[in-house]
Amino acid sequence: MxxxxxxxxxxxxxxxxxxxxxxxxxxxxxxxxxxxxxxxxxxxxxxxxxxxxxxxxxxxxxxxxxxxxxxVPVLDAAAISELYEVRAAIESLMARGACAKATPADIETLRGIVERNAAMVKFADDAMNHGKSLHDKIAEIDGNSWSQRFHDQIASQMERYRHFTNNTQERRDRALAEHRILVEAVAADDPEKAARIAFDHVIGARDEALRAISGSSLVIT
Structure with a gap:
């Protein structure tokens, strides 16, 4: 609204x-x-x-x-699932669009973000921030103003849940690996692969968030 x-x-x-x-x-x-x-x-x-x-x-x-x-709203498992599913669709769309529009300079920037992500992958907040930078850059490359608008609205809502999505080293390592594959798919101008990886990456974050908050008294299931 x-x-x-x-x-x-x-x-x-x-x-x-x-x-x-x-x-x-x-x-x-x-x-x-x-x-x-x-x-x-x-x-x-x-x-x-x-x-x-x-x-x-x-x-x-x-x-x-x-x-x-x-x-302050209680965390709602159904709402979390819905938000991540919508975000997965938007991220997939933006990754697909970025493939055709990415310049060599864009690819260099994306790879640089991934390398900074790798250097800080042991630190939850830093890894999360570099991951966000990567997705924001892909959105910028795609340049679809409506996708960006909806993405920003959803991202604001999801800030409350991000802390649950990368709270283990296993998840941060897996997210980093997915970021590498995503960037290389964009570099190779492979929209089908980029879209699939982007979608699956967000769904994986959803599953991790739901697992992390399961059983909490602050969550409606």
Missing amino acids: AYAPARNTGAHLVYAELKRQILSLELKPGTRIYEPAMAAALQVSRTPLREAIRRLISESLLEQQPTGGVL
């Missing part, structure tokens, strides 16, 4: 900070937002806080309860 831009800098800063806390899981799923306490913690008045809360509700990053309370 579309939302109006924040009307002032204060509201935007409050929105950005609350969103960061939600996506990083600093605000745990299921946490209730108490306006007086949150306004005091952020050292702002309740007016920009309320504006930020409305915006986050419109993005489904906060949840309005029938009683009027506002909660």
